Amino acid sequence: MLAFFTPLSGGSPNADHIDNLYKITLIAALVIFILVEGGLLYALVKFRARKGAVAAQIRGNTRLELGWTSAAALILLALAVLTFTKLGSIENPPNSGIQGDRLAGTGGLAYASAERKLPPNGKALNIQVLARQYIWQFVYPGAAESDGLGAPYSYEELVVPTETTVALDITSSDVVHSWWIPELGGKFQAVPGYHNYTWFKIPKPGIYRGQCAVLCGRGHARMIATVKAVPPAQFDAWLSAQKQQIAEANAEAKTERAKLSSQTGAGQVENP
Amino acid sequence: MATYVAPVPQVSADRAEREVRGWTSWITTTDHKRIGIMYMVTTFIFFGLGGAEALMMRLQLGSPNNTLVTPQTYNQLFTMHGTTMVFLFVVPMMAGLANYFVPLMIGARDMAYPRLNALSYWLLLAGGIVFYASIFWNPPEAGWTSYVPLSSSTYTPSGGQDAWIYLVHLTGISSILGAINLYATIANMRARGMSWGRLPLFVWTILTYSVLIIFAMPVIAAAVTMLLTDRHFGTHFFDSTSGGSPLLWQHLFWFFGHPEVYIMVLPGFGVISEILPVFARKPIFGYKAIAASTVAIAFFGFLTWAHHMFTAPIPEAILVFVMISSYLVAVPTGVKILNWVATLWRGTIEFRTPLLFCVGGITIFLIGGLSGVLLATFPIDWQVNETYFLVAHLHFVLMGGAVFTIFAAIYYWFPKITGRMLSEGLGKASFGLMFLGVLSTFLIQHVLGLDGMPRRVYEYDNVGHLKLYNAISTGGSFVLALGVLVTIVNVARSLKVGVAAGPDPWKANTLEWFTASPPPANNFDVVPAIRSAEPMKDIRREVDRRSLDGRDRGAATVPAGNTQVGV
Numbered sequence: 001m002l003a004f005f006t007p008l009s010g011g012s013p014n015a016d017h018i019d020n021l022y023k024i025t026l027i028a029a030l031v032i033f034i035l036v037e038g039g040l041l042y043a044l045v046k047f048r049a050r051k052g053a054v055a056a057q058i059r060g061n062t063r064l065e066l067g068w069t070s071a072a073a074l075i076l077l078a079l080a081v082l083t084f085t086k087l088g089s090i091e092n093p094p095n096s097g098i099q100g101d102r103l104a105g106t107g108g109l110a111y112a113s114a115e116r117k118l119p120p121n122g123k124a125l126n127i128q129v130l131a132r133q134y135i136w137q138f139v140y141p142g143a144a145e146s147d148g149l150g151a152p153y154s155y156e157e158l159v160v161p162t163e164t165t166v167a168l169d170i171t172s173s174d175v176v177h178s179w180w181i182p183e184l185g186g187k188f189q190a191v192p193g194y195h196n197y198t199w200f201k202i203p204k205p206g207i208y209r210g211q212c213a214v215l216c217g218r219g220h221a222r223m224i225a226t227v228k229a230v231p232p233a234q235f236d237a238w239l240s241a242q243k244q245q246i247a248e249a250n251a252e253a254k255t256e257r258a259k260l261s262s263q264t265g266a267g268q269v270e271n272p
Numbered sequence: 273m274a275t276y277v278a279p280v281p282q283v284s285a286d287r288a289e290r291e292v293r294g295w296t297s298w299i300t301t302t303d304h305k306r307i308g309i310m311y312m313v314t315t316f317i318f319f320g321l322g323g324a325e326a327l328m329m330r331l332q333l334g335s336p337n338n339t340l341v342t343p344q345t346y347n348q349l350f351t352m353h354g355t356t357m358v359f360l361f362v363v364p365m366m367a368g369l370a371n372y373f374v375p376l377m378i379g380a381r382d383m384a385y386p387r388l389n390a391l392s393y394w395l396l397l398a399g400g401i402v403f404y405a406s407i408f409w410n411p412p413e414a415g416w417t418s419y420v421p422l423s424s425s426t427y428t429p430s431g432g433q434d435a436w437i438y439l440v441h442l443t444g445i446s447s448i449l450g451a452i453n454l455y456a457t458i459a460n461m462r463a464r465g466m467s468w469g470r471l472p473l474f475v476w477t478i479l480t481y482s483v484l485i486i487f488a489m490p491v492i493a494a495a496v497t498m499l500l501t502d503r504h505f506g507t508h509f510f511d512s513t514s515g516g517s518p519l520l521w522q523h524l525f526w527f528f529g530h531p532e533v534y535i536m537v538l539p540g541f542g543v544i545s546e547i548l549p550v551f552a553r554k555p556i557f558g559y560k561a562i563a564a565s566t567v568a569i570a571f572f573g574f575l576t577w578a579h580h581m582f583t584a585p586i587p588e589a590i591l592v593f594v595m596i597s598s599y600l601v602a603v604p605t606g607v608k609i610l611n612w613v614a615t616l617w618r619g620t621i622e623f624r625t626p627l628l629f630c631v632g633g634i635t636i637f638l639i640g641g642l643s644g645v646l647l648a649t650f651p652i653d654w655q656v657n658e659t660y661f662l663v664a665h666l667h668f669v670l671m672g673g674a675v676f677t678i679f680a681a682i683y684y685w686f687p688k689i690t691g692r693m694l695s696e697g698l699g700k701a702s703f704g705l706m707f708l709g710v711l712s713t714f715l716i717q718h719v720l721g722l723d724g725m726p727r728r729v730y731e732y733d734n735v736g737h738l739k740l741y742n743a744i745s746t747g748g749s750f751v752l753a754l755g756v757l758v759t760i761v762n763v764a765r766s767l768k769v770g771v772a773a774g775p776d777p778w779k780a781n782t783l784e785w786f787t788a789s790p791p792p793a794n795n796f797d798v799v800p801a802i803r804s805a806e807p808m809k810d811i812r813r814e815v816d817r818r819s820l821d822g823r824d825r826g827a828a829t830v831p832a833g834n835t836q837v838g839v
Binding site for chain 2: 017022029032039044056058069079080083182192195196218220221
């Protein structure tokens with residue numbers, strides 16, 4: 001019954017923990033609503049004007065008022081404490097599972113900072129999420145060239161291995177966007193000039209859909225993102241195929257460029 | 273004693289100035305009542321325009337992958353809707369109510385600066401006209417929050433964005449001047465004996481509203497000036513490639529934007545605090561607590577702006593601080609609601625339209641307040657922020673705190689402004705439709721957001737129950753609109769055929785009911801000395817006592833406050 005009124009979850013532990021925190025807070029809110037609204041409706045029915053009824057001329061009751069002020073403060077204090085006890089499991093990524101990808105050849109290690117949380121063993125699949133009007137680009141670790149270029153990437157669909165902690169580094173190259181796959185946890189703004197971080201860890205193969213959550217222009221409604229979780233072996237195969245395709249395309253572009261420069265002499269131009 | 277002639281709480285209008293007539297008298301007036309009426313009529317027209325924009329959006333979203341409007345038009349509609357409702361309806365409507373009733377409630381003959389008062393109104397109108405003129409060229413389309421870099425000249429080159437900046441500037445100056453005027457009036461022009469502890473609670477909220485405007489509006493004025501120079505004069509305040517910061521805009525906007533919420537709802541709380549005691553025939557429960565909680569909400573309201581930015585890249589310490597301060601705002605707000613329930617408790621409640629709009633408003637606001645606690649918890653906010661859950665939350669807050677209280681104020685004070693009663697039957701029909709309309713439009717939107725539908729999208733796919741939920745919401749919005757229409761008909765009808773109200777139709781507590789309806793240009797010939805927070809009760813008691821004393825000589829009459837009115 002309550003599931004109808006809770007956020008989507010089930011794709012990643014952080015989404016599940018948020019869902020859990022939401023449910024407890026929602027129940028507290030519903031109880032307060034029923035008590036206050038019940039009191040209001042009871043007063044309206046019970047104390048409606050009748051012949052001969054006289055209104056009690058009461059101007060206040062200091063003890064009662066101090067009482068309900070403290071009660072309200074205590075309820076909120078309890079909710080705050082609850083949030084802080086759950087915060088760790090929502091914010092801190094766990095280690096990858098035994099069935100997870102071994103992240104061979106993809107680095108796997110990243111620096112940690114106050115904003116960027118890492119799993120206890122420091123290993124995660126680190127993916128850069130780059131937002132622009134109106135498409136998501138995902139850059140995987142494993143740059144082929146010495147200048148850091150040639151890293152495998154994809155658009156719109158992020159392919160990840162199951163049981164593996166995936167850490168996202170989110171930024172934008174134009175306007176503000178927001179990364180959000182509801183079943184994989186909360187949303188995080190992509191702001192030009194800033195980096196925002198989150199993570200997810202998907203237990204089972206599947207497809208998770210989401211879309212940009214901050215108005216980014218006329219195409220905002222069509223800026224969709226899909227996360228496709230596949231078994232680690234399949235992911236490794238996909239990634240190396242992707243690498244190979246990109247390397248081939250780059251090599252082809254290089255020869256074409258060389259051909260072009262010999263024809264037009266563009267190579268002679270300073271600062272092309 | 274024998275020579276004493278009891279005062280009659282009626283104004284003898286024959287000593288008032290000669291009445292000025294015609295349209296020139298309206299554009300040259302400095303009378304706070306006429307300016308107040310112009311404010312209220314103008315802002316209600318903008319309310320109609322903003323409502324029409326909302327209905328067009330709901331029509332577009334009525335079915336999946338609808339193509340009724342283009343993406344560009346849709347973005348323009350929600351930008352115009354949000355901007356209109358905030359800058360051209362709720363804030364200036366509260367200014368209009370304050371303009372008309374603050375001087376009457378404190379026993380003053382006009383505002384402290386009558387000409388400045390007229391300037392405030394004309395600035396508002398100029399801002400509104402220029403803003404709406406943009407629909408003939410390019411309306412703004414970056415949302416009422418106009419986040420940079422989207423609102424920069426690179427991504428939104430159209431002049432509509434500049435019309436938006438112009439509107440924010442002009443209505444901002446209008447609000448600041450109005451706030452200074454109201455503050456000066458309340459601080460200096462109260463009737464003899466009206467100490468701070470006897471100030472009507474509506475006036476308390478207007479005092480707080482004024483202080484909030486004076487602190488918050490200059491911040492948005494600075495922010496839009498920076499946006500203007502970024503767009504046209506080559507500065508880089510918000511340009512990250514040149515050392516500026518897009519987050520600076522979010523901070524400045526919400527440093528204004530969150531207090532703006534309280535600017536919109538606190539006067540509504542004041543209206544509720546005035547109306548409940550009148551129709552429960554009981555003094556307000558905890559006058560001091562309600563006045564103090566108003567000030568507390570305003571204070572904490574300035575510490576919570578970053579809860580609009582929980583998903584932005586900001587340090588976690590700020591998230592924690594802002595979550596705690598947002599929880600703190602919930603305490604005085606909750607206290608107010610409990611005080612209102614206690615005011616009704618053991619009263620003799622008369623179910624007139626103003627009371628219905630108040631209790632309906634409390635119910636709606638309560639839902640918005642509780643969903644606000646969910647949104648203030650930042651991990652939960654990560655899921656529900658920027659979705660239809662948020663749209664539902666803010667509409668429950670503003671429908672309950674502002675729209676319903678404005679309608680309560682219309683039904684309560686219309687007899688004072690026009691001298692005629694509104695129809696109770698039409699009023700109750702309007703309330704019923706609007707209440708059902710709000711619940712059916714917005715409750716289901718929580719679920720839309722939880723199912724993953726972001727706000728500000730012009731289309732959605734037919735997945736899950738999105739189609740059904742959106743259809744319910746669209747249907748509800750038309751019920752709500754019908755309810756508003758019934759009140760417009762009621763007002764138009766009562767202006768011609770409404771029952772004469774007399775000076776005090778509700779047997780109310782505050783000083784505006786001491787004078788005639790409508791009040792003469794000078795408001796009061798005699799301003800009575802104030803001895804409590806409910807001066808009209810004192811006056812009625814005094815009149816009763818003296819009329820008993822002087823009955824044999826026929827020296828006094830009971831005030832003509834006919835309570836047996838209605839249709």
